[in-house]
Amino acid sequence: MRPLTDEVTAQIEAPPEQVWALVSDVTRIGEFSPETVAGRWTGGSTGPEVGATFAGKVVRNGVGPTYWARCRVTRSEPSRRFEFAVGTTSRTVNTWGYRLQPFGTGTQVTEYYRLEPTWPVRLYWALLGRLRSRTNRRGMATTLERMRQVLEER
Numbered sequence: 001m002r003p004l005t006d007e008v009t010a011q012i013e014a015p016p017e018q019v020w021a022l023v024s025d026v027t028r029i030g031e032f033s034p035e036t037v038a039g040r041w042t043g044g045s046t047g048p049e050v051g052a053t054f055a056g057k058v059v060r061n062g063v064g065p066t067y068w069a070r071c072r073v074t075r076s077e078p079s080r081r082f083e084f085a086v087g088t089t090s091r092t093v094n095t096w097g098y099r100l101q102p103f104g105t106g107t108q109v110t111e112y113y114r115l116e117p118t119w120p121v122r123l124y125w126a127l128l129g130r131l132r133s134r135t136n137r138r139g140m141a142t143t144l145e146r147m148r149q150v151l152e153e154r
Contacts, residue, residue: 095113
């Protein structure tokens with residue numbers, strides 16, 4: 001069975017604080033992600049603090065089905081890390097995040113995901129993990145490349 005986690009790293013010629021401001025602004029994710037086409041803060045949340053909630057509009061595999069995923073910020077370390085859990089308040093399905101490190105005159109940014117090892121997730125991953133893993137990897141690479149283009153144009 002494929003691992004329940006993966007990551008993609010890119011170099012961006014922008015300082016960590018600019019990269020962090022972009023990756024932690026969930027209202028802009030639709031500009032970058034091939035699957036999450038919109039995002040909005042929910043429950044009175046207005047920014048990337050631990051415990052803040054938001055919803056991401058997902059178009060699965062870029063074609064559907066379409067649904068809103070509930071998310072909660074689990075780590076928010078300006079210029080270093082932004083991470084959020086996807087699921088309900090009582091059950092996390094997966095966690096997505098970004099790790100940032102200064103690198104030369106720019107930033108090394110790593111997007112990652114980690115699936116929770118529940119039996120339904122393990123069964124799903126055993127059946128469709130190869131395809132979903134490939135889709136996730138391509139999506140992370142696309143997201144980081146689109147972010148790189150925006151940040152390096154400044």
